[in-house]
Amino acid sequence: MNSISELEAIYGDAAPKSLSKVVTKVTPHYRTWIEASRFVVVSTVGAEGTDGSPRGDDGAVVTIQDESTLLLPDWFGNNRVDTLRNLVCDKRISLMFMFPSSTNVVRVNGTAVVTADEELRKRFEKKGKLPRTVIVITIGEMYFQCAKALMRSELWKDVGRDVKLPTAGDFLKERDAEFDGKDYDATYPEYAKSRMW
Structure with a gap:
């Protein structure tokens, strides 16, 4: 495939609802979903390539700061910092929020910066520990994903x-x-x- 026109000739037009469902700010329904989600896949791109990283927590995996901003604390891990390294070079970020038993997925595309601001880190204090950094995500667009992929894979069947x-x-x-x-x-x-x- 060498051009967008070739691709579009195969697939045709996007379903109208797949375009009209896109929002640019956190709405009440998206707030409910994100605040319930303990797991997200974070995708970034940088000078060294692409990265997809699973992130999880014992409560909401991100905090909604306002209708346009999400906060993702970065807890201690293996120190590869692939995601963070990419964001320092290229601010583009995508997130996929999942919830067990639901076949829907909530997707966020936007930009992000990494900060070690102490006051911001203190907001996430747990048992005397702070995240090393916080990823501050500015929402560009947000929408729910068609359920077909999770339904086809029967991801949550026979847990x-x-x-x-x-x-x-x-x-x-x-x-x-x-x-x-x-x-x-x-x-x-x-x-x-x-x-x-």
Whole structure:
């Protein structure tokens, strides 16, 4: 495919509702959804390439600062900082909010900056700990995603089914035959879940 016109010749016009559903600010329904969501996939692009990063929390994964701004605290992790590195170079960001059992997905496209402002970080204090930084997201557009993908995949069907998946230790040992994956999984059992749900 070499041009947009070639692509459009195959797919035709977008369904009218897929365009009219787009909003540019947090509405009451979107507020309800986002405040209920504990999980979001964050996508960014930068000089080193693209990145898709899952983010989760024990409550709302982001805080709505106002109708145009979302706040995403960055808690301690593996220090790769792929998402943050990208945002320093290129402010574009996309988010996909999901909620278990729902086949809808809420999508946000916009721009973001990374800040280590202490007062802002203090807003997210938990058990005496602060996030290292906060991602401040300015909403460009927001809309719910057609449910067909999650319905087709039956993502939430038969929650609890026994599907054997590689553990974190398995992934690491695959890259380094000398690595003791079983010991790693025993040391970090929260990363060693072998069930899909």
